[in-house]
Amino acid sequence: RHQVSSDFQNACSLLTVENNSSREARIREEVISPFRSLRLFLYPALMASATIAALTALPRLIAALANSPNATVENNASLGQVLEGLGIDVAAIVVFALLYRSDTKARDLQLAKLSREESLASLRVELGNKRVATLEQMRGSARFVIIAGPKSHVDQALELSLPFQEQLLERGVTLVPFVTPPAASTEESQSSSFQAQKSQAKDDDSAAAARRWIVLPIYTSEWTKWLSEQKKIANIPEDKPVYLSLRMDGRVRGSGVGFPPWSALVAQLPPVSGMWRGALDGMDGRV
Incomplete structure (x- = not known):
């Protein structure tokens, strides 16, 4: 029973050290890259905005392709203009998605490095x-x-x-x-x-x-x-x-x-x- 209790205490101690290391790594990552959290919040928001704009442009595109009078007279938008706006929205989605992926990857790599450094610091x-x-x-x-x-x-x-x-x-x-x-x-x-x-x-x-x-x-x-x-x-x-x-x-x-x-x-x-x-x-x- 004493051996089991000792092993359990050692396991709990190791888990505490790992959790502390992860927490310290996250804190250090935020200090090193203070604006990354803001960027990782803005990128999805901007992607959502561009997605909504693209979805809004789809009915106009369908109307323009069907040569609907509403598409050219009421909205004063030709097929070329609709395609241009839709292309800008899609390009914005792709760009912000790539930026988000790049920043997330950089964050994960930095966190992994800092976690290894914190583990080293506990030796x-x-x-x-x-x-x-x-x-x-x-x-x-x-x-x-x-x-x-x-x-x-x-x-x-x-x-x-x-x-x-x-x-x-x-x-x-x-x-x-x-x-x-x-x-x-x-x-x-x-x-x-x-x-x-x-x-x-x-x-x-x-x-x-x-x-x-x-x-x-x-x-x-x-x-x-x-x-x-x-x-x-x-x-x-x-x-x-x-x-x-x-x-x-x-x-x-x-x-x-x-x-x-x-x-x-x-x-x-x-x-x-x-x-x-x-x-x-x-x-x-x-x-």
């Missing part, structure tokens, strides 16, 4: 001080670069980042190394990579920087599920190593297969200290 990491936090809780304080792949790939990516470490730290970059299968040894592999750089930081009297430099993903099954879904959407093979860079506000800046472009990150990201602190948080470029 948890262990900070250098052993505190556990979600990526959402770290918004505004770090630009995460997630490196996912086999241990050899992750270790090489960390090694390639070392020449840029100081500059990346100045730009608020924090690495999230995530070793993909075998899942049973994921935590151990990540911990060994982290401990190696942490030991080096102690030798260099930069333990504080090391705590900000790397955080470890926990509850790795959730990370694995999220990454698998993204690879499936992007048609990327499951065994391909990937990276993902986030903006300071938690939105996805860019992603790709292979190693993160450390030099491009240094060139494009603004520092997080000084007079531009906060003003350039959203101007992260695209890497």
